[in-house]
Amino acid sequence: MRFFLLPISTRRTLLYCQKVQVLPTNKQTLVDKAAVRAAQLWSGWEQKESGWQKKVVLYGNSLLKRIPFEEWGLKSVPPLSTRRRAEEVLGKDKNYLIYPETLIPTTKAVNVLQTLGTEREALHRTRLMWCCVGMPISAPFALVPVIPNLPFFYLLYRAWSHWRALAGGKHIQFLCDKNLLSLTPSPVLGSIYTPLHPGPLTSKEQIADTDKASKSTAGNSKESVEERMLLSQENGRQLVKALEIPELEVELERAIWQVETAMQRKQEEKSKPPDTEKPK
Known part of the structure; x- marks a missing residue:
């Protein structure tokens, strides 16, 4: 497998x-087969010109677009089966970590991947639990x-997604x-990202915009650097073409849109005048 680290902005990757x-059909799990079947059904509904299936697809695609790109990224990693675990330990299944060394130094690449793999664990556990709680409640709708x-x-x-x-x-x-993991800095990614950012991302640039980060930098707000976009939809398509991975295009397009939307919303909130309480 090949793991790609692709910075979207100075804070999000x-x-x-x-x-x-790709595993042959006879070696796929029941979950994998069900996922393939569902994808084929969804594709069939997308091709319909009208009807309730078409409306469901249009509304569903709008919802899917809003699922965090971090979740889609984790879903691209296959589950760790007993067979896969043994093959990876024995070195039969090679895994490469590919990244732009101009932004992510080799000494930090594994830490970045590990953070991406663990930072949302509690969130997915909680939402998985609530989905399981909600399924029996929604079951009576089957009577329609x-x-x-x-x-x-x-x-x-x-x-399933969580x-x-x-x-x-x-x-x-x-x-x-x-x-x-075999660390593999990519000259192709380096050539794309170098004009977008002068050097490696610093810890000040990567400070997350969270309450926790705000508390850790309280009284020293100058140390936090404003988040800045690195990829646009245009150079995102150039990146996909350079890597020759067509299936990556939809992932990048979704991620860029989400980060741009989040940054725009944050900017709008900052530009709003503070609420002033009317004198009694």
Whole structure:
């Protein structure tokens, strides 16, 4: 497998796992087969010109676009099966960590991957639990004729999505702990990112915009650097073309859109005048 670290902004990085070898159908798990079947069904609905299936697809794609790109990245990492674990320990299945060394120094690459694999673990566990709680509640909608139980299937999909994200994170943690990653700085990525940023991302630039980070830098706000976009939709497409990974395009497009939207919303909130309490 090949793990890519692709900075979207000075604070957010997209993780993408490219599977070099695809398992034959007879070696796929029931979960994998069900996922393939669901994707084929969804694709069939997308091709319809009208009807409730088409409306479901349009609304569903809008929801899918809003699922955090970090979750999609973790889902691209396959679960760690017993067979895969043995092959990776024995060195039969090579894993490469690919990154732009101009932004992410080799000494920090594994730490970045490990952070991406573990920072959302608690969130996915909590939301997986609530999806499981909600599925029995939505089950009575199955009594509605003709139209399938969409709330139930949506919760089922989200539960599967959170489970896959957790499984992907555990796989990353295993590879990092066992030192089973081959560090591979990419000259191609370096040539793309170098004009976008003068050098490696500093710790000041990567300070997350969270309450925790704010407390750690209280009284020294100058040390936090404003977040800045690195990739646009245009140079994102150039990156995909240079890497020759067509399936990466939708992942990058989604991630860039989400980060741009979040930064724009944050800027709008900053520009709003403070609320002033009317005198009594």
